[in-house]
Amino acid sequence: MQIDLPTPLLAGLSPAQFMRKHWQKKPLLVRQAFANAAPPASLKELAALAARDDVESRLVTAFDGDWKLKQGPIARLPAMSKPGWTLLVQGLDQHLAEARALLDQFRFVPDARLDDLMLSVASDGGGVGPHFDSYDVFLIQLAGKRQWRIGAQRDAVLRDDVPLKIIANFKPEEEFVLEPGDMLYLPPGWAHDGTAVGGGCVTGSVGFRASTADALAAELLPRLFDEIDTAGKLYADPRQEASSEPGRVPPALLDFARRAVEAAVQRPQALERALGEALTEPKAKIWFEPGEPLPPGQGATLDRRSRMLYDTAHVFLNGESFRAGGRDAALMRRLADRRELTAAEVARLSPEARGLLDQWTEDGWLQPQTSQTP
Structure with missing residues (x-):
């Protein structure tokens, strides 16, 4: 992706300019960010996805002011002629190639932060009420119209009488009506309220991952300790004296525990491996269809459900880490950045790295390339 070239996607800004001026700083309204905007699926197709138990979906209704939330699977949707309902389908990029292609337009943000594409389908007046997100979001109008009211509100108080x-x-401080092709970017914490204007309103939401420090630590620590060699590490206290305070934690045991934790974090590349594996772990309800080894003379494309990242010493794919160096590392990084390798690039891999591609294709993490990229 050319990050220094102006693009209609960002109102004539280059991705580099957008990240400096707007990312996590201030909203941006873009008229006709997508000149040929269209939903990646029909209402019938979305309804079928929402009825599946491997797809995350929600139905929000506000009939006569009575807010209700139903978690998927959603067996049946209200009629589009009935005002006041919204269907939310999460992670659409994991199920539809067209949705994955739409999400890929935003890969000027690191993949470690890019989360998924959610689609919202609403009848007239449908919405989820005024709320705020703890992450950045691009709101793309794909069909129909939606009115947005936004504000940099810092004193928000949540209602306690509704399930949302x-x-x-x-x-609200500003108000916009988005038509097909328009897009609104909002930084974290900006209060916003979107209401469908007429039926058949379809809005795409590109969201980003933003873990709290506590949540990230809770995810990384078990991975750090999984690899510890505990042989010979038994706690011993031959100098422990008789205690008149048996309920007190011995200071020596506390020191032993502290050294154990510090050793786990300080092991070479331990934190790097744990972070890369955590960031590429597939979401719940995601599974891959097994395939055959990559055919000779053919390129490879990452499956749309695959997450792949790299650092200076590893490549990470779907929760696993692999060491890589030299030409193999350069080609694997290219696979992560472009999500594909041409047949000529595959042919340059070492036998060991080529064997990895075969295994990943058998696991369904890679797919044989159907068309060659120049």
């Missing part, structure tokens, strides 16, 4: 996180004291 709806702001009770919403104070």
Whole structure:
């Protein structure tokens, strides 16, 4: 991706300019970011996806002001002629190639942060109420119209009488009506309320991952300890004296525990491996269809459900880490960046790295390339 070239996607800004001026700083309204905007699936197809138990979906209704939330699978949707309902289908990029292609337009943000594409289908007046997100979001109007009201609200109070996180004291500062092709970027914490104007409103939401420090530590620590060699590490206290305070934790045991944790974090490349594996772990309800080894003379493409990252010493794919160096590392990094390798590039891999591609294709993580990229 050419990060220094102006693009209609970002109102004439280059990705580099957008990241400096707007990312996590201020909203950006883009008229006709997508000149030929269209939903990646029909309402019938979305309804079929929402009815599956391997697809995350929700149905939000506000009939006569009574807010209700139903978690998927959703067996049946209300009629589009009935005002006040919204269907949310999460992770559409994992199920539809067209949705994955739409998500790929935003890969000027590191893949470690890029999460998924959610689609919202709403009848007239449908929405999820005024709320705020703890992550960045691009809101893309794909069909119909939606009115957005936004505000940099810092004193939000949530209602306690509804099953959604709806702001009770919403104070909008700006208002827009988005038509097909328009897009609105909002940084974390910006309060916003989107309401469908007429039926057949389809809005795409490109979201980003933003873990809290506590949540990230809770995910990384078990991975760090999984690899520890505990042989000979038994706690011993031959100098422990008789205690008149048996309920007190011995200081020596506390020191032993502290050294154990520090040793786990300080092992060479341990934190790097744990982070890369955690960031590429597939989401729940995602599984891959087994395939055959990569045919000779053919390129490879990452399956749309695969997550692949790299650092200076590893490549990470779907929760696993692999050491790589030299030409193999350069080609594997290219696979992560472009999500594909041509047949000529595959032919340059070492036998060991080529064997990895065969295994990944058998696992369904890679697919044989159907068309060659120049």
